[in-house]
Amino acid sequence: QQAELVGAIAAAPDAESLEAIRISALGKSGSITALLKTLGAMSPEERQEKAPAIQSLRTAVADAIAARKAALDGAALDARLASERLDMTLPVAATPQGSIHPVSQVMDELAEIFADLGFAVATGPEIEDDWHNFTALNIPETHPARAMHDTFYFPDVDAEDRKMLLRTHTSPVQIRAMTQTPPPIRIIAPGRVYRSDSDATHTPMFHQVEGLVIDRGIHLGHLRWTLETFLKAFFERDDIVLRLRPSYFPFTEPSVEVDVGYSVEKGRRVIGGDPTGPNGGWMEVLGSGMVHSKVITAVGLDPAEWQGFAFGCGIDRLAMLKYGMDDLRPFFDGDLRWLRHYGFRA
């Protein structure tokens, strides 16, 4: 019986069948348990004679079960280790990664370039009131420039009879900067602006960066140097030429429109090089001028003491010129293929 049992134990294929054998032999009503129970009914002599054999049978079976259990557990562990092994040399599955939108990229570049020139970044609300967007900038109610801006007005008029609108340019941030901090002021203000306009080069929402310097003794030479330094840094070339043309903005006097020279290199139009060479020319990039004395007065400063210059520039257009896009609309379509192509790595 012992040999038979021990053989069955050694052959038990898994933990469950081993447990079944254990119960059938050593369990409450198991065969060996039953044998042990018979000892109680025996005479002392008989017990002394038979007990050692039964005890040794019990021990042998219990030992065999323990040994088989250890073997099965070891095999189970080996199997788990084998099946759960990680191959650290496998290539990692590619996870889709986002990219920096060209507009954000250019805003970062602008902030960095102007930080080197001592300019801080300022912001203002996109939902603006009539006074900051127009009146304080010397564009009174009846001024024809208001019509030129294709303004989105809000239908409601607030308590103080201030008309609210989506700002049509970043110039109201000039007003906010001048009313919030005493001069000297050196800021740029990048952000979204809105005009009711839409075609390949105009979207109802686009981005501008405003620049403002207010200090004593500021003149047009400072404006020219600043813009030249900025455009050379932005387009990463030293051979950038500027052309300043007289212009008109209600909030600057004199007003200056700034063109950069472009040329053709390897069949591609690039900013920089000789604009008077073959296929070269001028491209308008920004509006600027000396801050109008009426604007200085509107914010409560004395124009005899404080002068300054301001400029406004389309960020989307800067991005198109630097990174070679020819259509503005995909900037705001959220098309992943476009974003993958034109986006920047973080």
Ligand code: PHE
């Ligand atoms: N705000 C003007 C525009 O949107 C640009 C500008 C800004 C011009 C500052 C002069 C000075 O066209």
